[in-house]
Amino acid sequence: MxxxxxxxxxxxxxxxxxxxxxxxxxxxxxxxxxxxxxxxxxxxxxxxxxxxxxxxxxxxxxxxxxxxxxxxxxTDVNINHELVQSYMAELKKVAGDGPDFEYLKMAVRMPDAISSKSEExxxxxxxxxxxxxxxxxxxxxxxxxTEGEILKEELQRNINNIEKYLLAVEPYEQVRMDGVKERYRKSLHEFDQIDETRFYQEMAYYTEKLDIAEEKVRLSQHLKYYTEVMTEEDFNGKKLGFIGQEIGREINTLGSKANHAEIQKLVVMMKDDLEKIKEQTLNVL
Missing domain, CATH: 3.30.230 (Ribosomal Protein S5; domain 2)
Structure with missing residues (x-):
């Protein structure tokens, strides 16, 4: 909750x-x-x-x-009448005759003239x-x-958006790999002699290096886990913050491996929703 x-x-x-x-x-x-x-x-x-x-x-x-x-x-204010009159009398002795009001103004400023009642x-x-x-x-x-329910709706909307963008990556994956293979093939054709075995070894290496299947699986798992914790656990703000960090790592890795303009656009939109999640999570207890 x-x-x-x-x-x-x-x-x-x-x-x-x-x-x-x-x-x-x-x-x-x-x-x-x-x-x-x-x-x-x-x-x-x-x-x-x-x-x-x-x-x-x-x-x-x-x-x-x-x-x-x-x-x-x-009122809980207590005026010590006898003490105030005593202060006024002493002031008159020192200063001589004068308006009583002026002496009163000085007397009420003296220690213990006005105090609060000491009722416990x-x-x-x-x-x-x-x-x-x-x-x-x-x-x-x-x-x-009440505020938490509003937060939950906003967070779930952003999580759903990231899941939607992640699904939208799939159609571009094969096109992306075919494009990489074609670029390497054209580059190698510029040389007189081509070692086909070496070519396929290089292609296997770069295919593995650019593969984003693991990142997609982990990102999908983190998104589901975020929703579970948000729905089922109390006082979950800090935990949601940690899960949000893991989501960010997978999105960043996805972006660094993308090597395709449309996938990069989807990654940017994921990051935009993730920033909203981070800001909102800061206000979760």
């Missing part, structure tokens, strides 16, 4: 007048590369959040954003956040499956 490395999932909910929104998105990567942005309130659980995401997402360049919004004008993250809130993470990952997985 094909899963795309590109994914997106969002979940949100309200816990005790706090709205929590969680977004997960990913692009392709050779490994699991996670970037998390979250409020300081949840920092103590960063390791657990990373593990939850790593266990389920497996691979990709992943961004996770957790946003916290206080509802009904509830409760077990029930952490459980609520984990539930949101699970929901976001579930949507993320659905996105990957």
């Amino acid at each position: 094909i899963l795309s490395m590109t994914g997106f999932g969002r979940s949100e909910g309200v816990f005790e007048e706090k709205k929590i929104t969680l977004d997960i998105k990913s692009l392709n990567s050779k490994s699991f590369d996670l970037n998390i942005k979250m409020p300081s309130r949840f920092k103590e659980k960063e390791f657990e959040i990373r593990k939850l995401l790593n266990d389920r997402i497996l691979r990709g360049k992943v961004d996770c954003y957790i946003n916290l919004e206080m509802l009904d004008n509830v 993250l409760t077990a029930s809130e952490w459980q609520f956040l984990k539930t949101l993470i699970d929901k976001a990952i579930a949507k993320f997985d659905n996105f990957r499956r």
